[in-house]
Amino acid sequence: MTLRRGTLGGHTYEFTDLAALLAAATPERSGDVLAGVAASSEQERVAAQGVLADLPLATFLDEHVVSYEDDEVTRLIVDSHDADAFAPVSAMTVGEFRDHLLDPLTDTTSLTAGLTPEMVAATSKLMRVQDLVAVARRTPVVTAFRSTVGRPGTLATRLQPNDPTDDPAGVTASIVDGLLLGCGDAVIGINPATDSPSRTTDLLHLVDEVRTRYEIPTQSCVLAHVTTSIEIMERGAPVDLVFQSVAGTEAANDGFGVTLALLREAHEAALALDRGTVGTNCMYFETGQGSALSADAHRGVDQQTLEARAYGVARAFDPLIVNTVVGFIGPEYLYDGKQITRAGLEDHLCGKLLGVPMGVDVCYTNHAEADADDTDTLLTMLGVAGCSFVICVPGGDDVMLHYQSLSFHDALYARQALGLRPAPEFAAWLERMELLADDGRVRELAPDATRALTAGVR
Structure with a gap:
């Protein structure tokens, strides 16, 4: 010492x-x-x-x-x-x-x-x-799988179609809602209600069918545990991105049930599937300030330093996307809108300086001293800061995880106010579907595209 x-x-x-x-x-x-x-x-x-x-x-x-x-x-x-x-x-x-x-x-x-x-x-x-x-x-980090994420002048989105019971109709309706509003270019990513291999595989097939039917240049992910992903990859499931939550100490990762060796195994398995078209970045990590402390694995280190160490884990596996879930753990870790805003911008910068493709889930729990004004402020500042992507849910209210996040309309606001575009391949698809106007705005009415995308929704 x-x-x-x-x-x-x-x-x-x-x-x-x-x-x-x-x-x-x-x-x-x-x-x-x-x-x-x-x-x-x-x-x-x-x-x-x-x-x-x-x-x-x-x-x-x-x-x-x-x-x-x-x-x-x-x-x-x-x-x-x-x-x-x-x-x-x-x-x-x-x-x-x-x-x-x-x-x-x-x-x-x-x-x-x-x-x-x-x-x-x-x-x-x-x-x-x-x-x-x-x-x-001034620190862009560019990655690619079927779409290219992180180019200057773009803001991508994770379309998060969660459903409390993993109901296929509910998930599909949320996907269509997001696509019609120009979201989903970073990933269509579902938090499953259960971590069963069969349920994970069913959801992957659902998203893959939508993606292939409409030739959407994006990637899918069901956020199951990495061991579940390894198991279903061996069975031939259509896995695009392998997901895992990671933290900044070995003990905290042990609490998540992961080791670096396990992550290497998953990375190698996903690479072997060779499902990307414009790149090979095939991992997706989520982090969050306070995760090590919540697992009693912080080792006397402050939560922001440990969060940066989680990015040290992530960059070892060349991920397509990484995001901090900045207000999800609750006010015990980030008390109010001011602390959430500061933490989100710190995380974004630290990840980028380490070469990590950083996004942010701009969110808060209902018992935090925060509201939609705080998420508007952080979203705007992240857009100015060149954030790779943000997470969006229908109406800004995640009905499965029970927290407040960004809506699809919030992403439209940020793109319009700051002159940002979707990922280039996805923007070209939106134009082909007549969903994107020449000035970059998502069209208010696109009847042919609406009818095409909603034809299979019941």
Whole structure:
């Protein structure tokens, strides 16, 4: 352990190790208070940020917030670090690196392999909201399967047609609703009510039939556990993307029932299916600040740093898409709209700086101090920041998961207000279906397309 001290207003604060310093420097959030790692006052937070700003960036290569010997996530991060990519910034402090990223002439994308999750988390703690937006906007991450996600000037969507009973008619109706409103270019992704292999396979066939019948250039995913995906791939199920929730410590991933070896097995199996047309990125990961703490597996580390470490896991498997479910765990971890907004922008930036194709589920639970004004604000800022995709559900109300998210109409607003387009292959399909006007707007009435897409819905 290395003791570090910071002085503010005549008072000296001591930070016993790197994890304690990072936690104390983190902007306030309820999860860190719950974990007992947050700064005791704003004065201590400012003192910690001053110490962090002067910390050499290379420190993170020698000191680890979770020990190398005890944690496979730490070993993955350390063993995969690219020293050559890190070399241009290796002599900088965290504060100097922040200033470097804010320079409009800095090529942020060339640094990704040389950065560790702890480096980018530390840097984000020193940033204002506008800094998080400005740097993320200049850091595109482009991936592809049947559609290309993440190109500058685009905003893709996950169409989430959840149903409390996995009713085929309900799922299909939600899919049609989303497609008619120009959504679904990142993925048509269903949270199943159960994790049974047979139910997962039935839902995959349902989406695959819709996709193939109308030649939609997108990909499907039923968000079953990775072991279920491996099992049904062996049986010939039409799996496009393999999904898994991941976290920033080995213990938290153990709580999800996954290891890095299991993820490698799933990745190799999905690659072998060779179902992509314009790319081979075939993994989908979800994360969220507070997931390690909720599993009592945070190891004394603040939730935002652990979230960045989850992106270190994700990037090892070349995913098509990754998203933070930013307000889903509840106010115990992100108390209100302000904390949710800050966390969503932090996650988006940190993922992109690590080379991860980041999206955000802009959402909140009904007992949080948040409302639709907060989701409007975060959606708008993410659109400005170049977010790869957002998640949309009918009416903004997920009737299966019981939380508030974005609606299909919210995605239309963001595209129109910010001049953004769907993924290019999907935009071309919308035009062929007469659903997209020349100026990029989704048409209000497209009777032929409506009749075609709803012909099989009962």
